[in-house]
Amino acid sequence: QVQLVQSGSELKKSGASVKVSCKASGYTFSSHAMNWVRQAPGQGLEWMGWIDTNTGNPTYAQGFRGRFVFSLDTSVSTAYLQITSLKAEDTAVYYCARDRSGSHFDYWGQGTLVTVSS
């Protein structure tokens, strides 16, 4: 069965970096793009962008260009989200989500809470 398993919660200081992993199993990793979605505490879902799992080419939504980096390790079917120069407003749950056909997400990771403290 398809599973996306994300790394555990992180507590970081402002200015630090964090790398969240999303390990896929149960399907051919390169067959589906991977998306990242942010959910700040008590807020809605915000699409961050996606990465082509064939080419490694990332696309970032407005507001997520510069400090956010999507990457892959196809040898272990894992996608990564790295956030640099962390700010308090980056505190959120970050989800990876498998792209079914370029328009919707059929499987989601369990979410990773990143907390940024000053």
Next chain:
Amino acid sequence: QSALTQPASVSGSPGQSIAISCTGTSSDVGAYNYVSWYQQHPGKAPKLLIFDVSNRPSGVSDRFSGSKSGNTASLTISGLQAEDEADYYCSSYASSNTLLFGGGTKLTVL
């Protein structure tokens, strides 16, 4: 690009039907038949309910249905049940391989 517009909250009694609207523009909801709906219970990951306006993934109850007219999409839940109480989000493809989410709607089952 702005988020899609959803009502902040809706409510209904068990057995009733409710509808949640999702309003976009002619550049997103109105331009493509790529509207999806997700259900999210507290502390859980979102779950896909509807894709491509009106299609249900395998395993999703047929009490959930989707439609679209112009720049507005709708999710209808019939035969409301207590377990339907959750947050609901719409999303739409918005050109150039970008995607928008709605602000979310909290459904309360009275």
